[in-house]
Amino acid sequence: MSELISIGIFVSTLRVGVPLCLAALGGILTYRAGIIDISIEGKMLMGAFFAIVVGQYTGNIWLALISAALAGILLSLIFGFMVISVKANEIVSAIASNLFAAGITGYLLYIFFGVTGSFKPDKIFRIPSLNIEALEVLPVIELLNNQSILLYVSFFVIIILWIYLYKIPSGYYVRALAENPEGVRTVGVKVKKIQYITLIWSGVLCGLAGASLSTGILSVFTEEMIAGRGYMVFTAIVFGRGEPLFVFLAALFFAFADSFAIRSQMMGLPLPIQAIQSTPYISTVIAIALASKLNKKSY
């Protein structure tokens, strides 16, 4: 048991947490702007797919990441157009967007590579890790070293978000939007423009999150590879009430549950694998139950 709760699990939590945390940070602004966006799943899928596509054709991880971000933006704009301009129901639009993402990636998977199901590129392009020697000094902090560069980016993003939301005027408006959109409109701020921008932000980060799934550790794309993580990310955002640090920690917690599941499987605990595999999902249910109880308002 001591092998289970050890340094290893914290390190792998951070590793598994990269896609979840990035996507969660991406979704914060949209949530604060009053849009219920569950198309995160689709955005991550688009990012995961196009990172592999561009990576395969160019062999360059940076181009792959950029295209992942662009792919995420594309889906965000589709969703955003439906919700903001066409004023359609957010949930139905998100379901349609996720369906579209699943369909188009599956379709293009065949068009580009002639396969269905999954594809493993023959070029190697992985998201690089960073070795920050300054971190090696302290015993606990050293765990943070040698992680994917995107993890450090996400720390940076937490700070950026905090500054934006609390120190920058347009961030104030974003915060105000969920509570009082009419008030914001009265002041003269273009609500739609802000909402579109938050969605673009979401597209970038969720696309990168998806890319980190497909190119982070192993380079492979599988249809349905997001496996519900996008919805977990949404729960993390709600659970963290859209506060950057809390949302990050909530996403990290889900990563922990996922990590725990994987490690227990390797440890060979007497529990059936499925019981352990269900931990992340059950945690999500508990998290949303707690979050709703704490929030006490229905969104």
Next chain:
Amino acid sequence: MKFIFKLNLNVLAEILQQVMVLFVAFFVTGIVILVSGYDLKEIFSAFLNGIFKDMYTFATVIRWAVPLIIGGIAVAIAFRAKLWNIGIEGQFYLGAVVTAYLGFTFSSISPVVHILFSLAAAAIVGGLWAGISGVLRAYLNADELITTFMLSFVAILITTYLVLGPLRYPGAQGTTVRTQFIEDAINLPRFVPQYSINYGIILAIVAALIVYYVINYTSFGYEVRMLGTSPGFARLGGINVNQKRIIVLFLSGAIAAFAGGIEVLAVRRAFVTQFMPGIGFDSIVVALFANSNPIGVIFSGLFFSALRTGAAAMERTTEVPRAMVAVFQSIIIFAMISRNIIKENSSFKQLKNKLFKKEIILEEGDVFKN
């Protein structure tokens, strides 16, 4: 029959709108296929052949429509109360595994009793599972969208565990891991042996009619619709909103599980893990396209079954991947939800007023429809 199907101008207008939506979807999909370099005529004829060529393909369409229709009803009934049950897939498999288990465990009971008992148990299990989400929504205001979806994954894991472990049938030949076959006597038979249409379609249509009646002609149905239209007003009217939400989600899960049970009884005869991937979201699309009207779900289910069957044939003969179906479905939904912006367009309203002598108000949204 105590009720009359209200075929009036509103319903016709609805249907016309859906037909237009289909045109848009076919058009856009056609463009995507063209741009990809495929021969559109070839693709299209392969697709249509897959549906209409002969009795066999036609039977296949009806056979696949059964789970879609019942699943669609499950989603629809929840959506009438503005509740999102997207955990259909998990509830479906729970119902399937329960039916399979009861199907092979008991024998030498009267077949009718056996069938009813298995399906009822399946429905109760599925209902209780969805009921968890109902309770969480009612008392903690936890969004049932997330809880049903997450619990769906958990349910799938539970059924996978069951079929790999305690319920595994060691004597199965080949690589499929499955439960023992249900006893022969309780197979839901086909109409004729060579075509796959089975009695499940009758059960599906009957279920749709029953749900339609309940929603539109009973006081319970009225309360459910009120819940969907305006929970505040419902509360004022003395409806126990919390209790109703739990009941509606229970029913929704029960119907989804019922669909799984029928699929086992009629076709699979045993449980294999995740034997119907995608049934969850397909049911949602079916219900959305039918505007959550149970009668509409029958046609919607048949349509999407045709879509699926045609696409499978298309994939076999022309290699256009089946994923195109998902794209097509998403365009349908996009087109549908765009309707309100078209309706609000003033030139459209003027045209409408010219066509009809009196002003017919096409109401926005779905729960007002019969």
